[in-house]
Every structure is written in C-alpha cells, then in structure tokens.
Amino acid sequence: MDGLYKLTIGELSDLLSKREIKSVDILNSYIQRIKEKDPQISAYLYNDFEEALQNAEAADKIIASGDDFPSLTGIPLSIKDIFLIKGKKTTCASKILDNFISPYDSTVVKKLKENNYVFLGKTNLDEFAMGSSTENSAYKITKNPYDLNRVPGGSSGGSAASVAADLCAGSFGTDTGGSVRQPAALCGVVGLKPTYGLISRYGIIAFSSSLDQAGVLSKDVTDAAIMLGAVAGFDEKDQTTRRFEVKNYAEIVKKADKSLMKGLRVGIPAEFFSDGLDPEIGSKISEIKALLKELGATIVDISLPDTKYSVATYYIIATSEASSNLERYDGIRYGRRHKEEDGKEIQSLDGLYRKSREAGFGNEVKRRIILGTFALSAGYYDAYYKKASLVRKLIIKNYKDAFGKADVIIGPTSPTPAFLIGEKTADPLSMYLSDIYTISVNLAYLPGLSMPVGVVKNPTKDGGVLPVGLQIISPWAMEDRLLSVAKIIEDEVGKYIRK
Amino acid sequence: MNNNDLFEAVIGLEVHSQLLTKTKMFCSCPNIFGLEPNSAVCPVCLALPGALPVINFEGVKLAVKAALALNININKKSLFARKNYFYPDLPKGYQISQYLDPVSSDGYLNIKTDGGGKKIRINRLHIEEDAGKLIHIGNRSYVDLNRAGTPLVEIVSEPDISSAAEAAAYLKALREILVYLGVSDGNMEEGSFRCDANVSVRRKGDSKLGTRAEVKNVNSFKFVEKAIEYEIERQIDIVLSGGSVIQETRLYDSKENTTRSMRGKEEAHDYRYFEEPDLPPLILSEEFISEIRNSIIELPEAKRGRYVSEYKLTEYDAEVLTQDKDIARYFEDLIKENNGRVEIKKLANWVINELLSELKVREGEGRSLIKAQDFLELITAVESGSINRNTGKIVLAEMLSSGKKAGEVIKENNLAQVSDDKGIEDIVKQVLDENQKELADLIGGKDKLFGFFVGEAMKKTKGKANPKKVNEILHRYIENYKSGRS
Numbered sequence: 004m005d006g007l008y009k010l011t012i013g014e015l016s017d018l019l020s021k022r023e024i025k026s027v028d029i030l031n032s033y034i035q036r037i038k039e040k041d042p043q044i045s046a047y048l049y050n051d052f053e054e055a056l057q058n059a060e061a062a063d064k065i066i067a068s069g070d071d072f073p074s075l076t077g078i079p080l081s082i083k084d085i086f087l088i089k090g091k092k093t094t095c096a097s098k099i100l101d102n103f104i105s106p107y108d109s110t111v112v113k114k115l116k117e118n119n120y121v122f123l124g125k126t127n128l129d130e131f132a133m134g135s136s137t138e139n140s141a142y143k144i145t146k147n148p149y150d151l152n153r154v155p156g157g158s159s160g161g162s163a164a165s166v167a168a169d170l171c172a173g174s175f176g177t178d179t180g181g182s183v184r185q186p187a188a189l190c191g192v193v194g195l196k197p198t199y200g201l202i203s204r205y206g207i208i209a210f211s212s213s214l215d216q217a218g219v220l221s222k223d224v225t226d227a228a229i230m231l232g233a234v235a236g237f238d239e240k241d242q243t244t245r246r247f248e249v250k251n252y253a254e255i256v257k258k259a260d261k262s263l264m265k266g267l268r269v270g271i272p273a274e275f276f277s278d279g280l281d282p283e284i285g286s287k288i289s290e291i292k293a294l295l296k297e298l299g300a301t302i303v304d305i306s307l308p309d310t311k312y313s314v315a316t317y318y319i320i321a322t323s324e325a326s327s328n329l330e331r332y333d334g335i336r337y338g339r340r341h342k343e344e345d346g347k348e349i350q351s352l353d354g355l356y357r358k359s360r361e362a363g364f365g366n367e368v369k370r371r372i373i374l375g376t377f378a379l380s381a382g383y384y385d386a387y388y389k390k391a392s393l394v395r396k397l398i399i400k401n402y403k404d405a406f407g408k409a410d411v412i413i414g415p416t417s418p419t420p421a422f423l424i425g426e427k428t429a430d431p432l433s434m435y436l437s438d439i440y441t442i443s444v445n446l447a448y449l450p451g452l453s454m455p456v457g458v459v460k461n462p463t464k465d466g467g468v469l470p471v472g473l474q475i476i477s478p479w480a481m482e483d484r485l486l487s488v489a490k491i492i493e494d495e496v497g498k499y500i501r502k
Numbered sequence: 503m504n505n506n507d508l509f510e511a512v513i514g515l516e517v518h519s520q521l522l523t524k525t526k527m528f529c530s531c532p533n534i535f536g537l538e539p540n541s542a543v544c545p546v547c548l549a550l551p552g553a554l555p556v557i558n559f560e561g562v563k564l565a566v567k568a569a570l571a572l573n574i575n576i577n578k579k580s581l582f583a584r585k586n587y588f589y590p591d592l593p594k595g596y597q598i599s600q601y602l603d604p605v606s607s608d609g610y611l612n613i614k615t616d617g618g619g620k621k622i623r624i625n626r627l628h629i630e631e632d633a634g635k636l637i638h639i640g641n642r643s644y645v646d647l648n649r650a651g652t653p654l655v656e657i658v659s660e661p662d663i664s665s666a667a668e669a670a671a672y673l674k675a676l677r678e679i680l681v682y683l684g685v686s687d688g689n690m691e692e693g694s695f696r697c698d699a700n701v702s703v704r705r706k707g708d709s710k711l712g713t714r715a716e717v718k719n720v721n722s723f724k725f726v727e728k729a730i731e732y733e734i735e736r737q738i739d740i741v742l743s744g745g746s747v748i749q750e751t752r753l754y755d756s757k758e759n760t761t762r763s764m765r766g767k768e769e770a771h772d773y774r775y776f777e778e779p780d781l782p783p784l785i786l787s788e789e790f791i792s793e794i795r796n797s798i799i800e801l802p803e804a805k806r807g808r809y810v811s812e813y814k815l816t817e818y819d820a821e822v823l824t825q826d827k828d829i830a831r832y833f834e835d836l837i838k839e840n841n842g843r844v845e846i847k848k849l850a851n852w853v854i855n856e857l858l859s860e861l862k863v864r865e866g867e868g869r870s871l872i873k874a875q876d877f878l879e880l881i882t883a884v885e886s887g888s889i890n891r892n893t894g895k896i897v898l899a900e901m902l903s904s905g906k907k908a909g910e911v912i913k914e915n916n917l918a919q920v921s922d923d924k925g926i927e928d929i930v931k932q933v934l935d936e937n938q939k940e941l942a943d944l945i946g947g948k949d950k951l952f953g954f955f956v957g958e959a960m961k962k963t964k965g966k967a968n969p970k971k972v973n974e975i976l977h978r979y980i981e982n983y984k985s986g987r988s
C-alpha cells in the first residue's frame with residue numbers, strides 16, 4: 004500500500020487489526036520518507052532503523068498471534084531526545100551529554116515498549132528544552148515543513164516537524180512552558196500537554212521539575228488520545244504523579260458528539276487577545292468562537308488578570324529549578340569531561356567543573372543557569388523566587404475563578420505564526436514572549452491542547468501558508484473534556500492540514 | 503582566680519546520625535556499610551539524568567521515632583528542600599534536606615551534670631541524605647557513592663551547653679536514646695554518628711553572645727570533649743589578649759589536639775535552599791504518628807528509675823542492666839519467667855556477674871543468648887542446691903557454646919551435686935585413709951588442715967559434692983577420731 008506514512012495512528016492501527024498491512028510495511032514507508040525528506044527538515048538527531056525493524060517484526064508476530072494487542076502495537080513513533088532509552092544515546096541536544104548512553108528506560112519509554120511501539124529515532128530540541136525555536140540545539144537546526152526558512156517552534160521542534168512532515172506516526176515531547184503546544188501550532192499538528200502529574204517524569208531529563216510534563220504530538224485528536232492513554236498513570240518512581248483515574252481517552256474521543264457543545268461554557272480570556280497578537284491569528288480564533296456559538300456553546304468573556312506576570316514568574320521559577328537540576332552535569336561521573344589542550348586531565352576540581360560546563364553548555368542554557376542561580380541566591384531569594392512562587396498561586400487562583408464561569412477556555416496558542424530562522428535569536432526576550440499564552444497553563448498545572456484550525460498567508464513565500472493553532476485549556480485532570488471538545492472542533496474545521 | 507573562671511562558654515551541637523533503614527532515603531539501594539565501592543548505587547543515587555527521588559517511609563518513621571523520644575514536636579506537614587553546592591561526593595549537585603518547615607522542631611533532652619541535671623533544648627530534628635565518600639590515594643581522588651543517599655537525621659541543639667563535659671553528656675544521652683530505639687547504630691568511628699560543635703565564649707555576666715566558631719571533624723566522644731576544651735581555651739586567649747574571635751569553620755586535629763581554620767571557599771557557600779520540586783510535602787497523619795509513639799519502648803532513663811524503685815536494685819546495677827537494651831529486655835523476660843520464685847536481686851546478680859562476663863569473653867563471636875526460661879532453669883538448679891555455684895558457671899558456659907539446656911548439660915557431664923550422705927561419707931573416708939599424716943596432725947590440733955580435707959574431697963567429686971554436706975560429715979569423723987571412737 005502506498006503512502007502509509009500519511010495515515011494517522013488510528014487508521015494504521017485499524018489496517019493492522021484487519022491484517023491488511025504489516026508493521027514492517029509501515030516502517031518501510033517511513034524509512035523511505037525520512038531518507039527523502041529529513042535531510043531538508045532535520046527533525047531527527049538520529050534514527051535507528053535496525054532497532055525499528057526488530058520492533059516492527061516483533062510487533063507483527065504479536066499481531067499475528069491474536070487480536071488482543073495495545074493500539075500502539077507496530078506504530079512507528081519518534082521520541083524527543085530528552086527521554087532516556089536504555090542502551091541509546093540521549094543528548095538533550097547538548098554537547099555536555101554528547102557521549103551519554105542511558106543505562107535505563109524512562110517510564111514513558113518502558114510503557115511504549117510494553118505497547119509494542121516501533122522506535123524510529125530521537126528528535127531534535129532546544130538544548131535541555133530551553134527555547135521556543137529549536138535553534139538552541141547544539142547539533143542542528145530543524146526547519147518548519149511549511150517553510151524551510153522558518154523555525155518549527157520549540158523546544159519539541161524536532162517532534163512537531165517529524166509529525167508535520169510525516170516522518171513518523173506520532174511523537175512524544177515535553178512541555179515546560181509551551182514546548183509541545185507552541186511547536187504543534189507552528190507546524191500545524193495536535194499537541195497535548197496533560198495535567199502535571201498525569202505522565203511520569205521518571206527518565207525525562209529535567210529542566211524545571213515543577214513545570215515539566217511529557218506530552219504528545221500527533222496528526223489528529225484521536226491519535227493524541229491513543230498516545231496519552233498508553234503512557235498516562237501513577238508511577239511509584241515519580242512522587243509527583245497522581246493517582247488519577249486513567250480514562251479510556253480514545254473511547255471517549257470516539258464518542259464525542261456535537262451535542263456535547265450545547266450549553267458548554269467556553270471562556271475567552273481578554274488577556275489572550277492583547278497587543279502582541281498577530282491580527283490574522285486573532286481573526287482565525289474569532290472564527291472558531293463563532294463556530295462554537297453556532298454549535299450551541301455559550302461564549303463567556305473571562306479574565307485572567309495575573310497572566311501578565313506569567314512570563315516573568317515562569318522565567319524565575321523555571322530558571323531557578325534549572326540551575327539546580329543542571330548541577331549534576333559536572334564532568335565527574337558521565338557526560339563530557341573537559342581535558343587540557345594536551346589531552347591531560349584537568350588537575351584542579353574547580354577547573355574541571357568550570358571548563359567542562361563552559362564547553363558543554365550552550366549560551367541559552369548558561370544564561371538560564373545564571374538567571375536561576377541569581378534568583379535563588381541569598382539576599383535575592385525573597386524578591387525573586389519567593390515572590391514568583393506567590394504570583395504562581397495567584398495565577399492558579401485566576402484559573403480557578405475562571406473555571407467557575409467556564410467549562411473550557413480557548414485562545415491562540417502562539418501570538419505569531421512560525422517565525423524566520425534567526426529572527427529572534429538575538430533578542431531572548433522576544434523569543435520568551437512566543438510562549439506568552441502557554442506558560443500560565445504550566446504554572447497552574449493544567450492540561451492544554453493546541454490544534455490546527457487554519458492557515459494564514461506566509462509573507463515571505465509566494466502562495467505559501469503558515470498554520471494557526473488554537474489552544475484549549477480545561478480544568479485540572481479533565482483531559483476527557485479537553486479531548487472531546489478538540490475532537491468536535493476538528494470534525495467541524497477539518498483534520499490535519501495537509502501541505 | 504583562674505582566667506577561665508571569668509568566662510563562660512556557650513555551645514550548641516549539631517548531630518548527624520545515620521538511620522538504620524534497609525534502603526537509602528530516596529532510592530531502593532541497600533543501606534549497608536562496607537560494601538565494595540560503588541556497588542550499592544542506582545540511577546537515583548548516581549544522579550543520572552532523569553532520575554527522581556522517592557521518599558523512604560521507613561526512614562521517616564525512624565526520624566519521627568527519634569523526634570518523639572527527644573520530646574520534639576512533630577510537624578504534620580514538612581517540606582523537603584535542596585541544598586545546592588558542588589562537590590564530587592554529591593552527585594546531584596544538591597543535597598535533599600529540610601530547611602523551612604522541618605519534620606520536627608522545639609524539643610529538649612535532660613542530661614546529667616555535676617550539679618545534678620540540666621535541660622538542653624533542641625531546636626529541630628530534620629531528615630536529609632548523606633553524601634558519598636572521597637578516597638584519596640597518592641595525588642588521585644576516588645569517589646565512592648555507596649553512602650550517597652543514606653538516610654540521616656540532623657539534630658540541632660540550642661546553645662544551652664556550657665562546658666565540654668556537658669557536651670559529652672548531651673551526646674552520650676542522645677546516642678543512648680537513638681541506639682536504644684534502633685534508630686541509629688551510634689558508631690562515631692565509622693561516621694554513622696557525627697557531631698559539629700558551635701562554640702563561643704563571653705565574660706560571665708555578659709548577655710551578648712560572643713562570635714562563634716564551628717568545630718568539625720570530631721569523630722569520637724573523647725575528641726568531642728577535647729576539641730571543645732581546646733576551642734574554649736583558644737577563644738579565651740584571644741579575648742584576653744585583646745583580639746576578637748572570627749566566625750569560621752575549624753577542623754579538629756586529634757593528633758595535635760588543636761583546631762585549625764579551614765578558611766577559603768568552603769566558607770563562602772550560598773546554598774540557595776529552595777523547596778524540592780521533585781517531592782510533595784511530607785504529610786504525616788495522626789495515626790501514623792501515634793502508631794510510632796506506641797512503638798517507642800521504655801527509654802534507659804525511665805528504665806533505670808523503675809529498676810531502682812520497682813525491683814529495689816542499686817543505681818549501679820540498674821545502670822549496668824540498662825546499658826544494652828537487649829540485656830535489659832532479657833533481664834525483664836527473666837523476671838517474668840521467674841514469677842517471683844527467685845529473688846530479683848539474685849537474678850540481677852546472675853545477669854551482671856555471670857551472664858555479662860561470659861558474654862564479654864565471647865565478644866566478637868556474635869551474640870546468641872540462651873532462652874530466659876533455660877537460664878532460669880540453671881539459676882534455680884543452683885539456688886536449690888542441686889548443683890553448686892561453680893558448677894553453675896561451667897554449665898552456663900556450656901549452654902552458651904552448645905545451645906543445650908541446663909538439665910542436658912548437667913546430665914551428660916554427670917555434674918549433679920552429690921548430696922547423698924552415703925556417697926559423701928565414702929569419699930570422706932577415702933580421703934582420710936589416703937592422708938594419714940595430715941589426719942594425725944589435724945587430730946593433734948592443726949585445725950587449719952580441716953580445709954585441706956574438704957578440698958581433697960571436693961577434688962575427688964570434681965566439685966560436684968555439696969560442700970555443706972562434706973563439711974558436716976568430715977566434722978563428724980574428726981570429732982569421732984578426736985574422742986577415740988574410731
């Protein structure tokens with residue numbers, strides 16, 4: 004069968020169940036596609052087709068032996084290079100881990116293995132997930148499949164591009180301030196960041212522990228539900244996971260019906276339509292608003308008054324935690340240990356630390372370590388870290404109040420469509436603002452989803468377009484509602500925008 | 503007047519004690535001393551990327567137990583925090599500890615002093631993890647991370663201690679309680695029980711505290727006292743010569759008996775404490791706490807008091823019997839088993855004089871006590887006269903070695919005391935026959951030789967004869983000889 008790479012997980016799984024195709028067929032389709040397209044896009048840091056073939060053959064055996072197999076069986080997926088996989092290189096797109104082979108599996112990967120997935124390769128990201136364009140990778144620049152001169156967003160830019168360019172059936176990423184949703188929006192795919200604590204963080208390289216959450220990038224909402232169901236749940240190795248009831252999201256999404264929209268209160272926060280928003284994106288979101296109204300939803304104007312502090316709050320909390328989380332990269336036990344020019348070991352301990360970290364970390368990582376170290380230091384802790392923690396509480400309360408009036412909140416995912424490579428690298432602050440609508444969701448531990456709802460004209464490419472993402476936010480641990488609303492919108496506006 | 507009499511010392515102690523858990527505080531690696539370097543490690547305690555800590559509730563239980571025993575208030579909600587600094591023995595680059603909101607705060611410990619007793623207030627007890635170890639060989643340093651992540655409690659006293667002797671008494675009392683409860687092995691030499699001392703001096707009558715120095719690296723009880731004494735002297739000398747004490751960390755050098763400044767970077771730490779985002783707040787339920795409270799056994803101080811008032815033992819005996827909680831429990835089992843038959847004082851003597859000395863001989867063989875019931879059988883055998891006291895000691899030794907019961911040992915070795923008159927009479931006759939010269943002397947008035955004959959008779963029975971009976975019968979024979987009736 005031709006063009007298997009274009010299909011969704013749901014479609015592939017269906018064909019596998021009917022024994023119309025084999026996992027190996029799907030894999031071959033992707034291998035060909037990757038060989039053809041990835042040299043231009045650079046979504047992957049590396050592929051492992053040998054391992055993938057073993058996975059696919061094993062999956063085919065399982066499928067041949069019975070009908071009862073998990074829905075990711077035989078499905079080729081890509082993984083952001085921040086998840087540890089036993090025996091595989093995990094660099095986090097940093098030079099400091101350029102030689103690190105993980106001796107253990109992250110919980111997400113362990114669950115994927117139990118689901119008989121096919122591992123296609125590791126995708127590119129901003130170093131240590133710090134960035135919004137994937138330009139901070141120490142290895143390569145990933146391009147937006149819609150326009151190779153533009154960024155895919157970040158930090159899960161490689162994952163988003165790999166899904167958008169059909170270089171995999173779906174991808175796992177992480178989202179600390181928008182790192183799944185923003186690239187999903189810029190690449191025109193679905194990106195889901197679940198409630199903090201729904202997916203285990205064990206074996207995911209930590210950036211900011213109280214904000215990091217694994218997420219999925221997929222071709223449609225159904226796939227996001229399938230992927231979430233495969234990896235969600237309490238993990239005794241991660242004490243921040245909660246004993247939530249893990250629902251059958253795929254089943255819930257399947258049953259989602261327009262009638263659900265009747266009387267659903269959809270909150271529109273004024274703060275998400277402020278000055279920095281691209282007017283064309285604004286009008287796309289307004290179209291969705293009108294659509295929902297037509298479907299019977301009640302549109303409610305709400306306010307999240309403290310979200311104006313969310314970027315500042317985020318950059319204090321995230322950098323503070325990062326400054327501590329990245330202390331383990333010291334050149335002592337693993338990772339890059341810097342040597343003298345003549346190849347000899349550095350003799351002083353301080354020298355070993357300084358030189359290994361100086362050579363190993365990129366500029367954005369260093370910038371954030373310095374920021375975070377400052378925010379936590381004696382004399383500044385109260386003014387910065389402590390104050391930020393208090394503001395975080397206000398933001399949580401804003402959402403709590405808002406969800407008293409609304410059942411879901413919608414708005415744009417990103418203030419702009421995909422920007423040009425190099426456009427914002429000189430100005431970190433304008434880069435930080437590309438996560439202005441996503442950050443507060445992480446601060447409030449809430450689930451958020453970005454889905455493509457249309458395109459705007461690409462100003463630098465004749466006849467070209469750039470995707471627009473709609474962000475939906477639901478109350479805490481209500482992924483079922485979030486996914487259902489997304490599915491209904493998807494049914495109305497059309498699935499997955501093809502390039 | 504001695505210069506020292508013009509000053510008083512103000513001392514606070516920070517004690518770190520490892521907890522006797524099976525596994526480490528935040529991972530499931532074994533918590534065992536002396537394993538091959540880097541053999542008890544995992545992604546968590548090696549601080550591999552992506553690894554996360556998980557609270558060991560066994561460690562929390564022991565910490566709460568210690569806090570309750572030290573009269574420290576338990577905080578039902580406490581927080582873990584990160585203490586950040588770089589060192590090769592600290593794999594994560596931070597130590598998980600508690601900073602604001604520790605698991606327990608505000609308590610006290612009563613100590614004995616020359617002037618009677620004193621209450622030393624305790625500021626807090628909190629949970630943290632130990633670092634690994636550096637091993638320096640030649641100009642190379644090696645890292646062993648077996649100890650990294652070992653559970654610790656840090657117990658911080660208020661500066662209520664005013665002398666080196668009081669510091670030692672506080673440490674001794676603290677250690678005794680922790681060891682008694684099975685919270686710690688209290689081993690200072692192996693580093694599982696460590697102490698840092700904050701020492702300052704001021705002129706008597708001054709209300710303002712002097713500048714303090716922190717004395718570290720004190721690894722035995724003896725050295726704690728010496729290090730503090732030295733430090734007090736040093737500071738008094740400085741003040742008397744018009745200088746001022748610098749706030750600093752000083753290392754104790756036990757060979758030189760001095761403290762040395764460790765000025766430099768070690769001093770400049772800004773630990774950047776903040777709440778550990780990988781761990782939720784530690785919430786303890788009332789049930790959890792009261793379950794632990796109920797599991798706390800009678801502490802040595804209370805036990806000693808009870809032994810004196812209830813069992814009518816001397817202070818000294820009570821002290822000896824309670825030093826080791828296993829022995830104390832054994833003694834109490836013995837009393838229960840005895841049920842009033844043998845006098846408690848006699849039981850205490852058996853434990854102190856016979857059992858403990860036998861155990862001392864066997865030190866290092868690994869202690870295995872005989873059952874209280876079996877020991878009581880032996881005691882009863884002696885006290886009722888069926889074997890004599892010396893035989894009893896031999897039987898006890900055999901029981902401890904072989905694990906056999908008293909009755910078996912006595913029977914197998916034919917040790918039962920010969921008490922029947924006929925048997926003893928035969929032996930006495932034999933002894934008299936064999937020692938005609940001595941007999942003649944005895945009859946002639948050399949009374950001292952009486953003892954000689956008793957000894958000979960006992961020898962013949964290998965000590966089994968009832969000495970009282972031997973005396974009686976021998977006496978009768980001698981009297982008969984003397985009156986010419988034989």
Ligand SMILES: [Zn+2]
Binds near residue numbers: 531545548651
């Ligand atoms: Zn471990």
